[in-house]
Amino acid sequence: MLRPRVPGAYAPGSTPLHRLDPRVKLMMLLVATVATFAAPAPLGLLMMTVGLAAALVASRTSPATVLMGLRPAAVVLALSVASNALVLVGQPGFSPDGLVRGALVVCRIALVVGFALSFSSTTPPPAIADGLAALMAPLRRVGVPVGAIAMSASVALRFIPLTVEEVDRIRCAQRARGALLDEGGPLRRLRGWGQVLVPLVVGLFRRADELASAMTDRCYTGEQTALLGPLARRELVVLIGAVAWAVAAALL
Template sequence: MRKVLVPGAYAPGSTLMHRLDPRAKLVLLLIATVGTFAAGTPWGLLVAGAGLVAALVASRTSPQTVLLGLRPAAVVLCLSVLSNAVVLVGQPGLSTAGLARSAAVVCRIALVVGFALSFSSTTPPPAIADGLASLMAPLSRVGVPVGAIAMSASVALRFIPLTVEEVERIRCAQRARGARLDEGGVLRRLRGWGQVLVPLVVGLFRRADELADAMCDRCYTGEQTALLGPLAPGDWAALALGALWAGVAVAL
């Protein structure tokens, strides 16, 4: 079975992004998301794009990974562009303003996806859980289950590559049995992929039950203990640069 490339899956390394504290990367991701959607001019989007290029270089994430991450939503994004560009009321035709508006939205979504992939590919799921638990620790005073939320996020991120690998394994097994998943019309293909989705759902529920049993056996109570120390000077410098970059993107 060939190895499946999962966009955003953690890849060990020693890049600048790998060395940053997970809390700093989470805050930088939040700043990047807000700055990208708050940039209201082409110059602001250009500055946001420059920030994405810097993030990809710092994490050594290839642009191909970003394109793979956008591929599942490509149809929805194309339909969004067409629905805003085509005018059906009054004088039918193409709206330049609608096309520009939808193109800007698509650019913002692509930029945010790129930032998220550069973050997830340089941060292991346990570190993400520790970072979330540390940043959300003040909310525990008002009854928010911080540990459970952080653990749920960690488990969800860990299950993404496992799900992709499971789909590929089941698909190869069904093709070896003679199933033709990519032949025929739409209805035939949907029926063929039903032979993949049904065992996939069963397998995921089995994995979830095994994980729940393992957590119960280890007396997991929902508490998340984060062994993170204070932020290093490099982390504070990265946060300052990120805030400055987002401020420039919004100001323009």
């Protein structure tokens, strides 16, 4: 059985973004996220869109993957646009300015999702944990459990494809037993999907308990030191260029 495709799941490769240091990619993602919400329309957003296109090409990520990542929130985004476009207080009617405002917000969210998918599809979870631990290392001086935070992020990212795989396995098993998951009205479908969600939650808790037991047996606390050396000159140049691009987009 083929595994379902998870948007943003790590895909091994040798693209320029795959070879980039995880610390640089984390800082670039943070800078791109801030610049996306700070960039004025339309020139700033156009510049951020060009940056996203470059990131997708450098990571060989399909634009369809970005659309798949937005699909779970499509209803919420559509309601956000509609709520800005329709005026219900005072003089009810249609607001073109509100429609433009809502569309710009959706555009910014789509850009951030695209940057995040480009990052996660080219960085394995252990490298993300190492990068987080390295960047947050100074916080250890004030008592912040940096290793535990990085480990939690790594485990959460690893559980995303496992959850999707578990949902697909349970759904196929329930259908083989005659469960009608996609037939009937909304209430009937919700009751049918209860046959999937209950064993899913039980299975995920079982996996989490097994993982916790294995980490306890190995005395793993997440505070192990990441073996990341100094950044290469090429990576520093890439980081400086990304920061300059983001600042330029925010100041247009």
